[in-house]
Amino acid sequence: MRAYVFPGQGSQAVGMLADVAEAYPIVEKTFAEASDVLGYDLWQLVQDGPAEDLNETQRTQPALLAASVALYRVAQQAGHGEPDYLAGHSLGEYSALVCAGALSFTDAITLVAKRGKFMQTAVPAGVGAMAAVIGLDDDVVIKVCAEQADDDVVEAVNFNSPGQVVIAGHVKAVERAGDALKEAGAKRVLPLPVSVPSHCALMHPAAEQLKLELAKVAIQSPRMPVINNVDVAAPTDPEQIRDALIRQLYSPVRWTETVKKLVADGVTHIYEVGPGKVLTGLNKRIDKTIEGEALNTTESLTAKDSL
Numbered sequence: 001m002r003a004y005v006f007p008g009q010g011s012q013a014v015g016m017l018a019d020v021a022e023a024y025p026i027v028e029k030t031f032a033e034a035s036d037v038l039g040y041d042l043w044q045l046v047q048d049g050p051a052e053d054l055n056e057t058q059r060t061q062p063a064l065l066a067a068s069v070a071l072y073r074v075a076q077q078a079g080h081g082e083p084d085y086l087a088g089h090s091l092g093e094y095s096a097l098v099c100a101g102a103l104s105f106t107d108a109i110t111l112v113a114k115r116g117k118f119m120q121t122a123v124p125a126g127v128g129a130m131a132a133v134i135g136l137d138d139d140v141v142i143k144v145c146a147e148q149a150d151d152d153v154v155e156a157v158n159f160n161s162p163g164q165v166v167i168a169g170h171v172k173a174v175e176r177a178g179d180a181l182k183e184a185g186a187k188r189v190l191p192l193p194v195s196v197p198s199h200c201a202l203m204h205p206a207a208e209q210l211k212l213e214l215a216k217v218a219i220q221s222p223r224m225p226v227i228n229n230v231d232v233a234a235p236t237d238p239e240q241i242r243d244a245l246i247r248q249l250y251s252p253v254r255w256t257e258t259v260k261k262l263v264a265d266g267v268t269h270i271y272e273v274g275p276g277k278v279l280t281g282l283n284k285r286i287d288k289t290i291e292g293e294a295l296n297t298t299e300s301l302t303a304k305d306s307l
Contacts, residue, residue, distance in 0.1 A: 003085040003267045004075075004099070004295075005283070006068045006092030008253075009060050009194075011276035014049040016296075017067055020074060023298045030070035034062055034109045042066060057196055058116035061091050062109050068095035068274040069105055071296055075273065078301050083271070085234075085262055087227040089279060090158075090198065090253050091115075093245070099273075100222035102241060107217040114213050118206035119196045119249070128197030129174040130157070133165045135187030138256075141165045144184055148177040157199035158253045161285040168197035199252055207249040214242050232257045255279075259286040271295050 021027035031043035045054055046063050053059060068088075072095075076082075088096035094112050097103040103111075133141050141156045145167055148154055154169035154177045167177055174197075178189040197203070219241050225234035228244045230251045235241055259282070262270065272279045272294040280294050295301055 001084040001265070001267045002269045002271065003087060003262050004072065004083040004096075004271050004273045005086070005279050006088035006095035006099075007064065007272060007274040007276055007279050008088070008090035008092045009057065009064065009198075011274055011278055012046075012054055012060050012064055012067075013275060014051050014054060015047060016275040017070065018047060019298055020071065020296065020301065024074045024077065024301075026073050026077060027070040030073060030105075031066050033105060034066040037106050037109045038062060038113060056116075057120050058113050061112035061116040064091055064274065065095050065098070065108055065112050068092065069098050071273050071301070072099045074301050075295055080295075080301075082224060085225050085227060085265065085267055086222075087258050087262065088229075089255055090229065090248070092274065092279075093226070093229055093248065095274065096226045097219075097222065097241065100224055100226050102220050102222040102226065102238070103217065111210075111213055111217065115206070115210055115249075118209040119198065119203060122204075122206040123197055123202050125195050127171065128169065128195070128200075128202055129171045130166055130168040130192040130194050130197055131174055131178050132188075132190045132192060133167060133178075133181050133186050134190070135163050136165070136181060136185060137163075138165055140184055141167065141181065144180045145169075145177050148180050149173055150176075153197075153201045155200045156252060157197075159256045160253075161256055161282045164282070164285070166192070168200040169202065170197075199248070199250065201250055203250040207246050210249060211246045214245060227258050227261060229253045229255075229258070232261050255282060256286050259283050259290070263287050263290065 086096040152170040152173035154173035157168040158166035219238035221236045270292040277294045
């Protein structure tokens, strides 16, 4: 069985999908749909930058959603067929829900642009931080964060692969926890170049705003299972999907468990549908038996014999 997975923020790059767009007009058509909703030319931003504008979270999120949906549409055009399962990392969950028919593309574009805006305004620039912790067990990271929080917030928020956990919270608390994690044996603690401390308790105000927006959009039962981030489950009830998207903003991304669930359910091939190869690398570290690649070049998208 096959699964398609969709990346989150950090996979964007100026010039992404240019080669695919030359071969498949549906790429620019997909971005044009998004541009009509957003009120600015998203394709021009993605192709020409500047990078600092593309990296603003309220622009990054629709850009990545449009890129993933465009690549999924190309894969369908190229004859790949639908996968058995879908999943997405953080923002990528919205891409998965669109491709499963649970959310309309235009509704999702509107939602993720607002999601980015809500996340940015929930925590003023310079207040929050994130850092990647390499080489420690999940339980140790969770324990150290709890010990170092004091009256601040610092939490383990992305369980990306064994030995790779991202922490987030207030700047000083993340720094304290980083120092303590190094003392606990972390090989490295790498500050991440982000302005928003995603998936921690500081995102509760953003989640309340997102809840109001999610109430306005129609959600359908997905055509195929979409494994969500917060529960590592595949709800089919629209209200449960809505609730999971709200909780996702302030809850950890359980990617290691997601990939293990896919494998336990019989998935042998996992393909990353979006720019970059971040998830492909994580997936191989989680389970070396997994086969698959990133579907984001004309070569990978047209080589359907490999699927």
